[in-house]
Amino acid sequence: MTTTKSKTVYTPGFTDGTEFRIPTFKLLKQDGSLYKGGKAPDIDKEKALRIYHAMVTTRVLDERMLAAQRQGRLSFYMQCTGEEAAIIGSTAALDDADMIMAQYREQGSLAYRGFTIDEFMNQLFGNEKDYGKGRQMPVHYGSSKLNYMTISSPLATQIPQATGYAYGQKMAGDGHCTTVYFGEGAASEGDFHAGLNMAAVHRVPAIFFCRNNGYAISTPAVEQYAADGIAPRGVGYKMDTIRVDGNDILAVYQATEAARKLAVEENRPVLIEAMTYRLAAHSSSDDPSGYRSKDEEAVWREKDPILRMYNWLAAKKWWSASEEKKLQERLRREVLDTMKRAQKLPPPPLETLVTDVYDEVPPLLQAQFEKLKAHIRKYPDEYPKSAAHVQGGA
Amino acid sequence: MAKMNMLQAINEALDMAMAANDKVLCFGEDVGVFGGVFRATSNLQHKYGEDRCFNTPLVEQGIIGFANGLAAQGSVPVAEIQFADYIFPAFDQIVNEAAKFRYRSGNLFNVGNLTIRAPYGGGIAGGLYHSQSPEAYFAHTPGLKIVVPRNPHQAKGLLLASINDPNPTLFFEPKRLYRASTGEVPEGEYQLPIGEAEVLKEGTDVTVLGWGAQMEVIDKAVEMAEKEGFSCEVIDLRTILPWDVETIAESVLKTGRLVITHEAPLTGGFAGEIAATIQERCFLYLESPIARVTGMDTPFPLVLEKEHFPNHLKVFEAIRESVEF
Numbered sequence: 001m002t003t004t005k006s007k008t009v010y011t012p013g014f015t016d017g018t019e020f021r022i023p024t025f026k027l028l029k030q031d032g033s034l035y036k037g038g039k040a041p042d043i044d045k046e047k048a049l050r051i052y053h054a055m056v057t058t059r060v061l062d063e064r065m066l067a068a069q070r071q072g073r074l075s076f077y078m079q080c081t082g083e084e085a086a087i088i089g090s091t092a093a094l095d096d097a098d099m100i101m102a103q104y105r106e107q108g109s110l111a112y113r114g115f116t117i118d119e120f121m122n123q124l125f126g127n128e129k130d131y132g133k134g135r136q137m138p139v140h141y142g143s144s145k146l147n148y149m150t151i152s153s154p155l156a157t158q159i160p161q162a163t164g165y166a167y168g169q170k171m172a173g174d175g176h177c178t179t180v181y182f183g184e185g186a187a188s189e190g191d192f193h194a195g196l197n198m199a200a201v202h203r204v205p206a207i208f209f210c211r212n213n214g215y216a217i218s219t220p221a222v223e224q225y226a227a228d229g230i231a232p233r234g235v236g237y238k239m240d241t242i243r244v245d246g247n248d249i250l251a252v253y254q255a256t257e258a259a260r261k262l263a264v265e266e267n268r269p270v271l272i273e274a275m276t277y278r279l280a281a282h283s284s285s286d287d288p289s290g291y292r293s294k295d296e297e298a299v300w301r302e303k304d305p306i307l308r309m310y311n312w313l314a315a316k317k318w319w320s321a322s323e324e325k326k327l328q329e330r331l332r333r334e335v336l337d338t339m340k341r342a343q344k345l346p347p348p349p350l351e352t353l354v355t356d357v358y359d360e361v362p363p364l365l366q367a368q369f370e371k372l373k374a375h376i377r378k379y380p381d382e383y384p385k386s387a388a389h390v391q392g393g394a
Numbered sequence: 395m396a397k398m399n400m401l402q403a404i405n406e407a408l409d410m411a412m413a414a415n416d417k418v419l420c421f422g423e424d425v426g427v428f429g430g431v432f433r434a435t436s437n438l439q440h441k442y443g444e445d446r447c448f449n450t451p452l453v454e455q456g457i458i459g460f461a462n463g464l465a466a467q468g469s470v471p472v473a474e475i476q477f478a479d480y481i482f483p484a485f486d487q488i489v490n491e492a493a494k495f496r497y498r499s500g501n502l503f504n505v506g507n508l509t510i511r512a513p514y515g516g517g518i519a520g521g522l523y524h525s526q527s528p529e530a531y532f533a534h535t536p537g538l539k540i541v542v543p544r545n546p547h548q549a550k551g552l553l554l555a556s557i558n559d560p561n562p563t564l565f566f567e568p569k570r571l572y573r574a575s576t577g578e579v580p581e582g583e584y585q586l587p588i589g590e591a592e593v594l595k596e597g598t599d600v601t602v603l604g605w606g607a608q609m610e611v612i613d614k615a616v617e618m619a620e621k622e623g624f625s626c627e628v629i630d631l632r633t634i635l636p637w638d639v640e641t642i643a644e645s646v647l648k649t650g651r652l653v654i655t656h657e658a659p660l661t662g663g664f665a666g667e668i669a670a671t672i673q674e675r676c677f678l679y680l681e682s683p684i685a686r687v688t689g690m691d692t693p694f695p696l697v698l699e700k701e702h703f704p705n706h707l708k709v710f711e712a713i714r715e716s717v718e719f
Contacts (some may be wrong), residue, residue, distance in 0.1 A: 099467075133500040142499045149466065150499035154490045160459025161466065161491070168467030171419075171445060178463075190483070194456025201451055356497045357536045359506060359560040362589065362636035365536070 022231040024243045024275060027250040030303060032311025034250075041254040045318045051092045051249065052313060053327070054112035055084040055306050060331040061107065061120060062280070065138075068339060069284040074124060078139045080105050082247075082279030085305030086211050088112050089252030090179065090272070094207075094260060099165055099178040101149045101158040104139055105211070105278075106181050113146040117334050121342030133356070134348040155186040159195035159208065163269075166204035170267055177205035177263040179256075185216025187230045196271065200237040205263035207256065208234070208271045211246065213278035218291040234271030246274030247305040250312070277303070350376075350386040395578040400571050403546035403579050404434045404511075407553040408472060410583050412442050415470060417507075418557065420447045422457055422474030431476055432513060432572055458484035458510065462491050465505035465562070472557060478514035478566060479523045485531070492562040493537030506560035511553075513569035514542075515607050515657050516694055516703060525694040527606075527658040532564055533635045533667065539563040540634035541588055542606035546577045551586030552632065559588055568607035575610070591638040593645065597627035599717050600651040602709070603642060603668065605631040608655050614706035619713045626713065634664055642668065643675040650681035651716045655704050660688045682719030685712040 027038040034040060043051070062079040069077040080087060087108040091100065100109050107120070119131075123141050126134030131142060132150060142150025149165075152158065162180035169176050186192065187210055199206050210230045214221050227233070234241030240262055244255045252274060259270035277300040281288050288297070313319035354361050354369045361369070373390045380387035398406070412418045420435050426449040429436035439447040450457050454475055461471040475481045481488070488510070496504035516525035532538055539561050543549035549567065556563040568575075594609070595616070604612050609630050616626045627645050631637060646652050652672055654665035665686040672684060687704045695702050 101463075131500045131502055132498065135500065136498055140498070142502050144502040150503055152491065152494075152498065154486060157459060157487060157491050160456045160487070161463035163456075164460035164463025164465075164469075164471070165467045166463070167460065168464045168469040171417075171469065172467075190453075190455055191459055191487075194451075194453045194459060197451050197453070198456050198460055202448075352500075356501045358539075358636070359496070359504075364636055364639055 017227070017232055020232070020235075021228060022235070022241065022243045024245055025251050025255055026245040026248050027254065028248045028308055028312055030308050030311070032308065032315045040250050041257060043250075043253065047092065048313060048318055051088055051112065052309055052319065054088045054108055055309065056327055057111045057331055058084050058088070058108040059306055060328060061111070061117070061335055064332065064335045064339070065124060066280070066284060073339070073343065074138060076138045077124070077284045078105055078282070079280035080108050082300060082305065083211055083213055083276050084108050085249040085309065086246035086252055086274040086276045087181070089249045090209055090256040090274070093253045093256035094179055095176060097147055098176050098260075099147050099149065099169070101162045101165065101178060101180040102151060103155065103158065103182045103186060104151050104153070105183075107139065107141065109181075110141055110143065110146060110148055113143075113148065115141070115143060115146060115148075117338040118342070119143070121338045122345070125342045125345070126347065127342055127345035128348050129345060130348065133352040135352070156182055156189035156191040158182070159191050160198060161195075162206050162208070163195045163199040163202070163204055166199070166206035166263075166269070167202055170204055175264055177207060177260060179207040179209055181209045181211060183216060184210060184212040184221055184230050185219065185224055187233070188224060196234065196237050196239060196269075199269040200239045203267040204269055205267055206269045207259045207263055208269065209256075210271065210273045211276060212273055213276050215278050215282065215292070217282040217286060220291075229273055229275070231271065231273040239271050240268050241271045241273070243273045243275065246276030247303050247308060249305060249309045276305075347385045350389040395580055397576060398546055398579050399573050399576045400543070400546045400549050400567070401432060401434055401573060403550040404553055404567065405436055405438075406579070407550045407557075408435060408438060409441070411470075411472070411554060411557045412438060412446060414583065416446070417468065418446070418470040418472060419464065420472045420474070421450050423452055423476045424449060425474050430474060432569065434511070434567075435474065454480055454483040455487055458487035458492070461508055461510070462487055462495065462505050465508040466495065466503050468507070470507045470557065472509045472511060475510060475512040477524050478512040478528050479526045481512055481528060488532065488538070488564070489535045493535045495562075497537060504560075505562050508562040509556045509565055510563070511565045511567060513572070514566040515568050515570055516689075516699060517570040517607065519696065519699065520694075521696040522693045527566075527656065527689075529566060529634050530658055530662055530664045533664050537562070538635055539588060540566065541632065542566045542568065542634060543632070544568070544606055544609040544630050545571070545575050546579045548586060548632070550579055551584050552588070554583060555585040555588050558585060563588070566606065570607050571610065589633045589636055589638060591632055591641040592630045593627065593641065594630055595626065595628040597625040597649065599625040599649060600653060600713055601627045601629060601642070601645040601649045602653045602655070602713060603629045603631060604655045605634065608657065608704070611704065611706050611709055612655065615709035615713060618706065618710045622714065624713060624717050637668070639671055639675070642672060646672055646676045647679050650679050653685045653687060653709065653712045653716055655687040655709050655712075657689050657704060659691045660686060661691050663688050682716045685716050687712045
């Protein structure tokens with residue numbers, strides 16, 4: 001049984017969708033004023049400042065940690081710079097108990113939900129207090145108490161998982177949804193198509209949030225897809241879809257707030273495409289000068305999402321230059337002090353090499369572990385991180 | 395006890411799991427109203443509703459991605475992949491996601507509730523793409539459990555154990571035996587141990603080891619061998635990962651000889667892993683080289699399936715060669 005409701009025609013006509021254009025929703029101009037006809041979402045001062053603090057925290061953290069990586073204190077880092085409004089604006093429109101499945105550049109979501117600088121640092125340095133027990137590269141954060149699924153490096157795998165997670169939320173009837181973040185590059189993966197189609201078919205409370213930041217490492221969006229962005233794909237799956245200015249905190253917030261309502265109240269999944277720009281390199285291992293111009297970057301620096309929000313807050317007299325200076329100084333100091341502390345903490349104990357593979361260590365793996373310990377006892381100077389853990393054992 | 399075939403036993407296990415826990419969900423291609431192409435999920439949608447037993451779109455990576463999300467959320471997904479030959483689009487979701495979910499999060503999150511069912515194996519004129527035995531690909535992935543039942547009684551008890559096991563579990567069903575294998579199955583809920591091989595018959599001359607549909611082949615071969623006067627110890631490995639080294643090693647220390655058989659190709663097959671471990675453990679006790687009777691290093695054929703297949707004659711010859719070495 002086919003399900004098309006199309007009318008019949010008698011000459012062969014093709015369509016490539018060019019006549020169908022999805023507009024971009026904007027509210028806030030760079031100078032902090034609203035576009036004509038735009039109405040700001042209902043955000044009170046407390047919430048506005050919570051959002052803004054998370055944005056500045058993320059920016060300061062990113063600047064300091066990239067510098068730390070350059071100094072050789074950290075193996076790797078990824079910045080969120082330029083995308084703070086897209087990430088934090090959307091997270092702020094969710095309930096804090098909603099699940100977030102991020103790609104890897106969404107530390108702003110954690111900052112908004114209250115992940116402490118200590119918690120960031122413990123993961124970045126993989127010390128004994130890292131929730132992930134030092135097993136993953138820097139920025140692979142996770143927090144069960146903040147409903148933020150641990151990051152996985154393979155791209156887009158989190159998308160069909162979000163569909164499944166949201167299906168479970170629907171079955172539980174707990175009134176929550178799942179928001180999944182990914183880039184326009186990851187949207188080329190098969191898992192994107194699998195996850196969105198299944199979400200539409202099974203009607204789950206999920207928000208698919210695409211950060212279209214223009215680049216997948218060095219590959220520009222024009223070499224990633226031929227269509228008008230990612231948004232038309234949502235329509236292809238009969239999914240409620242919206243495109244939004246990703247550097248516009250108010251538009252992102254309002255779009256996500258409306259999307260959440262559709263998801264939670266009507267089990268209608270939503271695709272949001274946030275148009276933004278990755279102002280920083282892909283990661284500390286990348287050098288954008290090899291594939292894009294300083295002029296292009298300068299155009300987007302003019303559209304800085306944090307400055308745009310600052311201008312809005314300042315116009316409302318909710319924030320001032322002196323408060324800004326104090327906040328930045330406090331955050332810089334906190335990041336530096338915390339980094340020094342986190343760096344000094346010992347690595348996770350040796351047994352974390354074999355725990356959590358299964359709920360219990362199977363006999364064959366236990367035997368491998370005993371063999372390793374005997375080896376380390378023989379060459380303790382070669383294994384300074386763990387030699388202390390194997391002394392005195394049989 | 396009731397006499398039933400393997401499909402009925404699997405269906406009964408799913409039915410009981412769904413009745414016992416409303417978080418158990420069964421889904422996959424054609425598993426809804428139709429009950430699956432082999433009918434393993436018959437009547438489950440009728441009994442438990444479309445929300446708990448349903449068709450998915452035709453996308454294996456999506457099915458397992460979806461199942462991973464459900465399991466992380468606290469639901470108990472039992473996902474069906476229609477044929478094990480079609481599990482490969484989901485390889486990433488299984489080996490990079492399901493298997494590493496607990497480890498990479500430091501146990502903040504896990505998908506231990508996940509069970510993946512897939513019919514595997516040849517002997518049904520299925521050619522390249524309805525005959526494969528892919529267990530060795532997954533056996534190379536720490537974090538997974540892999541279980542293969544040999545008969546209806548085992549299928550019900552091992553499937554219930556897989557669904558209840560707190561680790562992601564692949565449950566490969568020998569489809570050649572779906573209707574061919576019948577036997578007495580206990581009523582009510584019971585679980586058989588995962589990670590434990592079972593000694594089915596004690597013997598003194600040679601240990602013959604297999605799993606799943608090969609156990610039937612082994613039975614025939616051993617019957618021939620015993621007529622020749624060879625005393626065979628028969629073991630069903632049952633769990634491929636993590637596998638029961640002790641039971642196999644203990645047997646080989648006694649018999650001094652080991653014949654391993656599986657349908658999958660020789661090179662990189664799981665028999666190689668067993669042989670390597672057992673020669674380490676039993677080196678001074680071995681009376682003959684460890685023998686492997688497997689599919690050939692070819693794609694699975696169609697018309698010449700019988701020639702390709704590691705049948706009872708080939709297993710019998712391997713037993714004879716091992717004992718007479």
